Amino acid sequence: MFDGLKDKLSSFRQDAAEEVEEKAEEVEEKAEEAEADAETDAEAAADAAGADAAEAPDESTEPTTSEAATAPTAESEGAATDEAVADDADDEDAGPSRLKRAAAFATGKVIIEEEDLDGPLQDLELALLSSDVEMSVADRILDTVREKMIGETRAQVQTTDQLVTEALHDALVEVISVGQFDFEQRIAEADKPVTIVFTGVNGVGKTTSIAKLSRWLEERGYSTVLANGDTYRAGANEQIREHAEALDKRLIAHEQGGDPAAVIYDGVEYAEANDIDVVLGDTAGRLHTSNDLMAQLEKIDRVVDPDMTLFVDEAVAGQDAVRRAQEFDDAAAIDGSVLTKADADSSGGAAISIAYVTGKPILFLGVGQGYDDLALFDPEELVDALLGEE
Ligand SMILES: Nc1nc2c(ncn2[C@@H]2O[C@H](COP(=O)(O)OP(=O)(O)OP(=O)(O)O)[C@@H](O)[C@H]2O)c(=O)[nH]1
Numbered sequence: 001m002f003d004g005l006k007d008k009l010s011s012f013r014q015d016a017a018e019e020v021e022e023k024a025e026e027v028e029e030k031a032e033e034a035e036a037d038a039e040t041d042a043e044a045a046a047d048a049a050g051a052d053a054a055e056a057p058d059e060s061t062e063p064t065t066s067e068a069a070t071a072p073t074a075e076s077e078g079a080a081t082d083e084a085v086a087d088d089a090d091d092e093d094a095g096p097s098r099l100k101r102a103a104a105f106a107t108g109k110v111i112i113e114e115e116d117l118d119g120p121l122q123d124l125e126l127a128l129l130s131s132d133v134e135m136s137v138a139d140r141i142l143d144t145v146r147e148k149m150i151g152e153t154r155a156q157v158q159t160t161d162q163l164v165t166e167a168l169h170d171a172l173v174e175v176i177s178v179g180q181f182d183f184e185q186r187i188a189e190a191d192k193p194v195t196i197v198f199t200g201v202n203g204v205g206k207t208t209s210i211a212k213l214s215r216w217l218e219e220r221g222y223s224t225v226l227a228n229g230d231t232y233r234a235g236a237n238e239q240i241r242e243h244a245e246a247l248d249k250r251l252i253a254h255e256q257g258g259d260p261a262a263v264i265y266d267g268v269e270y271a272e273a274n275d276i277d278v279v280l281g282d283t284a285g286r287l288h289t290s291n292d293l294m295a296q297l298e299k300i301d302r303v304v305d306p307d308m309t310l311f312v313d314e315a316v317a318g319q320d321a322v323r324r325a326q327e328f329d330d331a332a333a334i335d336g337s338v339l340t341k342a343d344a345d346s347s348g349g350a351a352i353s354i355a356y357v358t359g360k361p362i363l364f365l366g367v368g369q370g371y372d373d374l375a376l377f378d379p380e381e382l383v384d385a386l387l388g389e390e
Pocket residue numbers: 201202203204205206207208209236239284285339340341342343344365366367368369373
């Protein structure tokens with residue numbers, strides 16, 4: 001899952017760490033050179049001071065011991081070091097920041113500068129965009145990494161890779177966890193029956209996701225009834241009935257061409273009369289026009305007032321999925337998304353972008369064709385997997 005993106009993030013971490021280490025080594029060399037120069041100058045100054053003392057007329061009673069000869073050396077050394085620093089500052093290559101870095105290095109720290117990250121950050125941007133991460137999301141990730149790393153002082157004991165990994169981890173978690181809430185807790189605390197309506201275009205795995213969620217809820221002690229609000233497509237009733245029978249769940253369905261809001265309403269009535277916890281309502285993925293589709297969703301909203309509307313799309317659809325999520329959210333105010341076929345997705349762009357773009361969280365990932373192949377979405381877990389060794 002998301003292997004392509006994982007490889008690209010790993011390359012960025014390696015490049016950024018190498019670049020910063022290289023720059024740190026340069027600074028170390030400069031610092032050592034400056035120190036060696038200062039020592040040479042100090043020795044020369046000490047020799048000169050010794051010669052002066054030897055030549056001085058023997059007017060005072062102060063002994064001209066080596067102790068006395070070394071006294072002015074301390075001052076000369078200070079002066080010599082200052083001179084070396086001033087020389088260094090004149091050096092084209094050595095701005096004040098380089099001096100700051102050299103000073104930090106002397107105390108065991110490495111300061112990371114913007115120029116160290118320019119190349120790797122450009123590569124990261126390309127990697128994210130080519131993985132179908134939406135542009136505003138990629139920009140946000142880059143800004144956060146830049147903010148977290150530049151000017152950062154790392155102790156030499158900490159590896160640069162650790163620092164890069166932490167910055168990238170925080171940047172990814174920030175965009176992926178927008179609006180995240182605890183789905184199970186929401187179900188537990190809601191008045192029953194809880195009505196959940198599923199929206200999304202045809203063929204992305206909506207009906208399969210309803211079946212999977214029915215199984216997921218059953219495993220946590222919640223009973224469900226399925227209601228087929230896709231009265232438009234021939235064969236829709238048969239498709240969902242197969243799932244209902246396989247899972248031993250009650251299906252509420254009307255004739256093809258019936259009113260979807262009425263079907264889901266009947267589902268809610270059935271749940272109330274039979275003490276069922278959750279109503280899972282399917283809807284059509286396509287009508288004559290997208291206006292008809294959106295009007296139908298609005299009617300379901302009005303008549304049933306669902307507790308949650310979940311948008312379903314394929315992770316493999318990348319930016320198309322992100323765009324559709326935005327459109328459905330505009331029309332029907334979604335509460336969250338289910339991304340199917342994550343098992344077949346290597347890019348990960350939709351998984352990273354949808355929450356940030358819609359402001360609504362991803363709640364589940366579909367990770368296979370079986371009823372148990374539904375995973376509760378956890379942003380931290382996803383980011384750890386993306387940045388992990390495996
Ligand atoms: N690999 C994989 N396949 C999936 C996943 N979810 C659904 N599918 C498959 O995708 C195909 C379409 O799924 P459906 O549930 O029929 O899609 P739908 O959106 O309900 O389609 P309509 O009912 O036509 O609107 C089926 O073959 C599913 O088995 C998933 O998470 N991983």
